[in-house]
Amino acid sequence: MLIVLSGPSGVGKGTVRQAMLAGNYRDFQYSVSMTTRQKRPGEVDGVDYYFRTKEEFEHEIATGGMLEYAQYVGNYYGTPLKYVNQTLDRGKDVLLEIEVKGAMQVREKCPDGVFIFLTPPDLSALRSRLAGRGTEDEATIDSRIKKAATEIAMMENYDYAVVNDKVNLAVRRIERIIESEHLRVPRVIDRYKGMLAKADAVN
Ligand SMILES: Nc1ncnc2c1ncn2[C@@H]1O[C@H](COP(=O)(O)OP(=O)(O)OP(=O)(O)O)[C@@H](O)[C@H]1O
Numbered sequence: 476m477l478i479v480l481s482g483p484s485g486v487g488k489g490t491v492r493q494a495m496l497a498g499n500y501r502d503f504q505y506s507v508s509m510t511t512r513q514k515r516p517g518e519v520d521g522v523d524y525y526f527r528t529k530e531e532f533e534h535e536i537a538t539g540g541m542l543e544y545a546q547y548v549g550n551y552y553g554t555p556l557k558y559v560n561q562t563l564d565r566g567k568d569v570l571l572e573i574e575v576k577g578a579m580q581v582r583e584k585c586p587d588g589v590f591i592f593l594t595p596p597d598l599s600a601l602r603s604r605l606a607g608r609g610t611e612d613e614a615t616i617d618s619r620i621k622k623a624a625t626e627i628a629m630m631e632n633y634d635y636a637v638v639n640d641k642v643n644l645a646v647r648r649i650e651r652i653i654e655s656e657h658l659r660v661p662r663v664i665d666r667y668k669g670m671l672a673k674a675d676a677v678n
């Protein structure tokens with residue numbers, strides 16, 4: 476199952492994902508994105524992002540290497556296609572943490588994905604989270620907050636909205652969504668088809 480988690484910058488997507496991976500629900504693989512933005516202190520290439528030049532990123536786009544991509548506050552961000560395909564083929568859930576324009580491209584290509592929008596309790600919480608993170612200057616925080624309003628207006632295109640008031644509560648809400656999505660009859664039938672195909676191959 477492809478799980479897409481969006482929400483304005485600073486809402487806490489990365490924090491919630493890390494809390495999920497540190498807790499009981501770890502049954503998904505995180506897709507590391509590619510970006511042309513500068514590495515922040517402590518970020519590691521291949522772990523936080525694949526940090527690439529604009530030319531390298533554009534080469535990936537031109538050669539069909541991206542599932543989706545978008546420009547966000549002056550930089551490219553995108554999802555490498557190969558990892559997503561390989562991981563889904565292995566029967567694992569994949570989590571994408573991406574902004575709204577990219578998510579809508581994924582919606583077109585993978586309509587049976589699960590699209591979750593993480594919202595802040597209010598815009599002032601968003602600003603104080605971004606400021607508290609200390610990774611952007613004041614002007615960049617302003618650009619990101621400005622973008623947040625249009626991003627929140629895109630929420631109607633998602634399947635679920637989750638408020639990130641408290642990290643542990645947001646984690647629980649997302650886990651419940653994933654668990655019940657796994658029980659949807661078309662997905663269960665798909666899993667049975669896979670099992671039956673394997674049994675046929677053995678007999
Ligand atoms: N529920 C919460 N309550 C208070 N602070 C939070 C909460 N969730 C996250 N934060 C804090 O908000 C800041 C931004 O969180 P985080 O980096 O996870 O956001 P993000 O949505 O992944 O941002 P970006 O899209 O820019 O990567 C961090 O300092 C984090 O510790």
Ligand SMILES: Nc1nc2c(ncn2[C@@H]2O[C@H](COP(=O)(O)O)[C@@H](O)[C@H]2O)c(=O)[nH]1
Nearest residue numbers: 484508544545547552553554572573574577
């Ligand atoms: N469309 C995509 N958006 C992405 C991807 N990876 C991250 N993002 C989003 O970009 C902004 C800014 O991120 P930051 O790390 O510079 O704070 C944020 O909304 C991310 O979710 C991607 O692969 N595709």
